[in-house]
Amino acid sequence: DMFVLAKLEQIIRPSYKKEDFVLGKKLGEGAFGTVYKASLVKSKSGKSDSELVVKKANQYGAVEVWMNERVRRACSSSCADFIDGFRESKRKGKGDEFWLVWRYEGDATLDDLMKDKDFPYNVEQMIYGRVDELPKGPERENRIIRTIMRQIMSSLKNLHAIGIVHRDIKPQNIIFSQDAKSFKIIDLGAAADLRVGINYVPNEFLLDPRYAAPEQYIMSTQTPSAPPPPVAAALSPVLWQMNVPDRFDVYSAGLIFLQMVFPNLRTDGSLIQFNRQLKRCDYNMVKWRQSTEARNNPDFRRGFELLDRDEGVGWELLQAMIRFKGRQRISAKQALDHPFFIRDGLLGLTFLQ
Numbered sequence: 001d002m003f004v005l006a007k008l009e010q011i012i013r014p015s016y017k018k019e020d021f022v023l024g025k026k027l028g029e030g031a032f033g034t035v036y037k038a039s040l041v042k043s044k045s046g047k048s049d050s051e052l053v054v055k056k057a058n059q060y061g062a063v064e065v066w067m068n069e070r071v072r073r074a075c076s077s078s079c080a081d082f083i084d085g086f087r088e089s090k091r092k093g094k095g096d097e098f099w100l101v102w103r104y105e106g107d108a109t110l111d112d113l114m115k116d117k118d119f120p121y122n123v124e125q126m127i128y129g130r131v132d133e134l135p136k137g138p139e140r141e142n143r144i145i146r147t148i149m150r151q152i153m154s155s156l157k158n159l160h161a162i163g164i165v166h167r168d169i170k171p172q173n174i175i176f177s178q179d180a181k182s183f184k185i186i187d188l189g190a191a192a193d194l195r196v197g198i199n200y201v202p203n204e205f206l207l208d209p210r211y212a213a214p215e216q217y218i219m220s221t222q223t224p225s226a227p228p229p230p231v232a233a234a235l236s237p238v239l240w241q242m243n244v245p246d247r248f249d250v251y252s253a254g255l256i257f258l259q260m261v262f263p264n265l266r267t268d269g270s271l272i273q274f275n276r277q278l279k280r281c282d283y284n285m286v287k288w289r290q291s292t293e294a295r296n297n298p299d300f301r302r303g304f305e306l307l308d309r310d311e312g313v314g315w316e317l318l319q320a321m322i323r324f325k326g327r328q329r330i331s332a333k334q335a336l337d338h339p340f341f342i343r344d345g346l347l348g349l350t351f352l353q
Ligand code: ADP
Pocket: 027, 028, 029, 030, 031, 032, 033, 034, 035, 053, 055, 080, 081, 102, 103, 104, 105, 106, 107, 109, 172, 173, 175, 186, 187, 188, 189
C-alpha cells in the first residue's frame, strides 16, 4: 500500500528537472552537498515568486530523498515542506547527482536566533505573534524556551513514531517556518529509517561531535559500508539491535535545551568544553552541576535559576534527556508528558478561566 501510494505520487506529482530552477544565494555546504536558495523558471509556473531551497547532493542524496518522501507522507508538519527529489546524471564518469527541493521556510535557523544576544526574546514575536507583558526575567525566558522545546520534541516524537532517527539534531538543522510560525526540523541527510533498515553514514566523522550522544561510535563504526547507489540502502544490524536508537536524538535535543538555558554554553568552544567536563563527570549531570556551582561562576547562576523554577521541573527534564545510557533517557513522547510541559498547559487553563 505504501508502495502503491509512492507510485501514485510519482504519476500525479509533477517531476522536475534541473533546468526548471534558477539557483540563487548559497545557503550551506555540507559533506553531502551544497544548498541554494532558488526559484522556479518563470515560463513553467507562470509566476516565479515562490521561494525554494535546492540541495545538490552526491550519490548519497538518494537516502535523503527517501527520508523526505517518507516524512512528507507520514508527518509533513514536523519537517520543512519537501517538494521533489530527482536524479541528474553528471558528466561521464562523475556519477549521479541528486537534487532535492523544499519550500523556503524562512531566513532563520535556531542557531542564527541563538547567536543573537537578545535570545530568547527575539523569538517571542515570531512564535506568539506578540510580545509578553511580563518584565524580562527567568519566568518569561522559561516560557519561550519551553515553547521552542515543545516544538522540537513534538517534531522528534513524530519522526520517531514513523521509525526515523534523525542523528543530526542541532540548532543549525532547526528552521523557523514563517508560515507555520513554529520551528521545523531540516536536513535528513544522516537519518536512518529503522522500519526498512535504510541507514547510511559513511563514517563517524560525519556525525556532528558537538551534539552527538556518547553511543555515536557504537552506531557508526559498525555500520556496514554503503552499497552501490542508487540503492544506497544498507540493512543495519547494529541499528536493529540497539534498544532505543531514537534516544540519540533526545540527547542532542537535551544539549540544545542546555544551550538555550545557559547563554555561556552557546558557542562551539564552550559546548565542546561542556562535553569534556560532562565526560569527566561520567555523564552525571548532578556531578556536573556540583562542580559548576563549586566554581561559583555567575554565568551559570541565571540558567540554574531558570531550571529550578516550579520545583525544578526543567532541571529534572534536562537530566532525563542527557544520560549516558540511551535506555535511561526519556523518549520524545514521554518528554512531552513531562511536568515541564504539562505545567504550561495548566497555566494556560488558569489564564482562560
Ligand atoms: P547541510 O547541512 O547538509 O549543508 P541543510 O539541509 O542543513 O544542509 O541546509 C543548509 C542550510 O540551508 C540550513 O542550515 C538552512 O540555513 C538552509 N535551509 C535548508 N533548508 C531550508 C528551508 N527549507 N528553508 C529555508 N532555509 C533552509
